[in-house]
Amino acid sequence: MLQEARAQIETAGSLEALQTVKTHYLGKNGEVTKQLKSLGALSPEERKVKGQEINALKQEIDGLISEREVALKEAALQAKLASEAIDITLPALSMPAGGLHVITRILDDLSDIFTRMGYNVVEGNEVEDDAYNFQHLNIPWYHPARDLWDTFWLKDGRLLRTHTSPMQIRYMLEHTAPLKIVVPGKVYRYEATDATHESMFHQLEGLVVGDNISMADLKGTIAELARGLFGPKAKVRFQPSFYPFVEPGADFAVWWENPRGESKWLELGGCGMVHPNVFKAVDDLREQRGLPRIYEGKTGFAFGLGPERIAMLKYGMPDIRYFYANDLRVLAQFKGEL
Numbered sequence: 001m002l003q004e005a006r007a008q009i010e011t012a013g014s015l016e017a018l019q020t021v022k023t024h025y026l027g028k029n030g031e032v033t034k035q036l037k038s039l040g041a042l043s044p045e046e047r048k049v050k051g052q053e054i055n056a057l058k059q060e061i062d063g064l065i066s067e068r069e070v071a072l073k074e075a076a077l078q079a080k081l082a083s084e085a086i087d088i089t090l091p092a093l094s095m096p097a098g099g100l101h102v103i104t105r106i107l108d109d110l111s112d113i114f115t116r117m118g119y120n121v122v123e124g125n126e127v128e129d130d131a132y133n134f135q136h137l138n139i140p141w142y143h144p145a146r147d148l149w150d151t152f153w154l155k156d157g158r159l160l161r162t163h164t165s166p167m168q169i170r171y172m173l174e175h176t177a178p179l180k181i182v183v184p185g186k187v188y189r190y191e192a193t194d195a196t197h198e199s200m201f202h203q204l205e206g207l208v209v210g211d212n213i214s215m216a217d218l219k220g221t222i223a224e225l226a227r228g229l230f231g232p233k234a235k236v237r238f239q240p241s242f243y244p245f246v247e248p249g250a251d252f253a254v255w256w257e258n259p260r261g262e263s264k265w266l267e268l269g270g271c272g273m274v275h276p277n278v279f280k281a282v283d284d285l286r287e288q289r290g291l292p293r294i295y296e297g298k299t300g301f302a303f304g305l306g307p308e309r310i311a312m313l314k315y316g317m318p319d320i321r322y323f324y325a326n327d328l329r330v331l332a333q334f335k336g337e338l
């Protein structure tokens, strides 16, 4: 019986099969148990001899079963570990990640270019007073140039700034010359939108004030900006223009060839030499605050440009409204390296 039992135990392929074998031999009605029960019919001498034999058999079978059980459990554990193993060479599931908006990146690039030229980057408020957005910039309430900037008015009489130029005044009020700043930020205009005009867009304002600052400095700075943005071959063009807070004033455009081989003049912004009335307005304000008049007699230049225009040319964006329509199909294209 032992050999038969040993064979069955060794071939039991699972813990369940092993249990069946165990019941068959050692269970209540198992083969070994039956033999033990039959001992009662034997004479005392025979019972002693036979009893020892059967108990030895029982222990032998029991031991074999325990050994097999340990082996089967170990095999089951190994199988489980193998099936649950993590394949670290599998590509990870991609998690949707956000990215900086393309206009934010362009403003960052612009700030970098000017920081390298020694400028400070400062920001202003989007809600402004008429005085700072217009009057101190040499645009009195009756001036027809106000029509250039259709304005969103707030109920309390303040407004959403129509350009970043108010920061020229605010900065000079609190700082002394010489100074070099750029002001990136949002501006708002109450105008009909089209492919190149939005009612909310961005500007980067620049202001340099010191002694003997000339138009040549302004042109050199804009040329440096164009090269920083578009590479060494970029060219700039200036055309006379009018802004009440500069004299003379100009618009500037950049000639650049994009990777698709398209090239054209891109009207980027306005600029000019700071108007003496602006310096006077700042000194008047300083005087009201008990500060010395320090700007009359100074010279400086200022410029303001639109980063959306840069992005449109650089990336072939056909319509400015795509930037702020929050369509992920558009925005996701700008997540990688620009």
Ligand code: FA5
Residues within 6 Å of the ligand: 148, 162, 163, 164, 165, 189, 191, 196, 197, 198, 199, 201, 202, 203, 205, 243, 246, 249, 267, 268, 269, 270, 271, 272, 302, 303, 304, 305, 306, 307, 308, 309, 320
């Ligand atoms: C100004 O806003 C002046 N403050 C710029 C300036 C600063 C001149 C300092 C002189 C000295 P203008 O309205 O032209 O100027 O706007 C400047 C730039 O903003 C434009 O060249 C254009 O690139 C961008 N821009 C103007 N209106 C819009 C609009 N509706 N949508 C998108 N970009 C616009």
